[in-house]
Amino acid sequence: MVYDLIIIGGGPAGMTAGIYAARQKLKILLISKDFGGQMAKKAVAIENYPGFEEISGLDLIKRFEKHLRKQTIDIERDEVGKMKKIDNSFFIWTSNKNKFESKTVIIASGSDPRPLEVPGEKEFIGKGVSYCAVCDGPLFSGKEVAVIGGGNSGFETAQFLNSIAKKIYILEYGSEVKADSKNQEIVKKGGKTEIITNVLLKEIKGDTFVNSIVYQDRKTKEDKILSVEGIFVEIGSQPATSFIKDLVDFNEEDEIKIDPETCQTKTPGLFAAGDVTAGRFKQIVIAAGQGSKAALSVFDYLKNTK
């Protein structure tokens, strides 16, 4: 059996692509270990997916999944290990050693925020630890928070939090921050941010919610405690692209380059959507919009290659 389309990934982009492609009567397989992508990690309410004033990540995933499963679509709960294009077909091998063939592929495998990997991090996700200031920032109105990471995304997070939080600390492992000077200048102007360098993070503490960070000052080797109620982790992300190799071009952050109008990669028949791509903004509704675009582009592609 040759599929018209294989979708890799079950987050907002992949599920939306599935909903759209199924309505075009394509033979579709969606491969994903689980549903929801980054939505699954949001233990706090999502307030910016239009149509839902406030909904938990898990509830929104359930709604997407139910919507997807109403369509005619095969679903394989597995991970993709390898992908090759031979002539006009894509071949995909999964971790469970299954092999699938398809005329087109949409890569929607998403990306994961790079975790801190310190004690307390996992326990306090959704209880003070956040990987998305745009999503969760408003919950920290009037509070003292820390942003981990002194790169551009850390500084942009601090800028964003400037109108919300009472005080912001940026904690940087190195001896100086890496954000560009414009971002540094804006944060300075904001007047609420204190930068601490040479920070070796040791532990996140709290009771029901986060109340402090323990870190070592790498210069003095002294342990210190910082009282904060929110921790925003901004030490980069990891796009899930290990199986793709040279079928696509990547940007510096290992994200897939696409034509933003059609979601086309450099390989004909191969599309990508959502957080795995090189887009400037990562949001559920943006990923969903891209999934829709990618599916409609697949339909155009199949029509034109018939």
Place this chain on the structure above:
Amino acid sequence: MVYDLIIIGGGPAGMTAGIYAARQKLKILLISKDFGGQMAKKAVAIENYPGFEEISGLDLIKRFEKHLRKQTIDIERDEVGKMKKIDNSFFIWTSNKNKFESKTVIIASGSDPRPLEVPGEKEFIGKGVSYCAVCDGPLFSGKEVAVIGGGNSGFETAQFLNSIAKKIYILEYGSEVKADSKNQEIVKKGGKTEIITNVLLKEIKGDTFVNSIVYQDRKTKEDKILSVEGIFVEIGSQPATSFIKDLVDFNEEDEIKIDPETCQTKTPGLFAAGDVTAGRFKQIVIAAGQGSKAALSVFDYLKNTK
């Protein structure tokens, strides 16, 4: 009072931009005569906005509007008549002669149905000629009607009319219809629709109300008369951009050209999102995704021009 952002339009793009921008604590005004944009005109249930398996256009608008109104945002129920940029400010005059000033603008004014421009069309608007099946369809109970245009919206209109009209003709200019196969199949199943291709429309005739269409069969060059009492026009749309003038560049279809990554137009501080822009695909979730992008770009812009 100078706003940080004025959003022009209350469809999916404008409402999503409002939701996102308000969460960044910007001072925002949204100007729109009504809410919902083209969603308000949807004849059949919406089945492709992720999260809702099936919802009417009006219900989805209500959900978006409730979500928007939960934010801190000024709303002006009016139309924009004129817009100018003077130094670093945008000035907007409405039909009711109000004047507003803002540092940035998102144009999300959507598009209107494209008219047929044949004799009889204007005379019979509201007397058999309709651009909104959801609004006017019920008036044609038990009657024979024609839908002009064989794209998705034409077929969706035929689906909607299937439970109302006695017989439906879909008239298509091209040699084949363009609707996706799902839509074609549903219409076929409905059992009431006859598709006529190669139709060059010549005139709409009637006395008090429409009673027929005159068209040329483009293959045989023969003139034909079709007896119908209702005509639903579904041949695309015209972007609502009369107030913008030379602040943006347009494509051949009078849609606004933007950078698809940031929704930036050629004028700094001026952004556009949704069906008014030159995107390849027009979908609610794509428009919403663009609204989100535009709002996040406005935030970046304001940050960098402070």
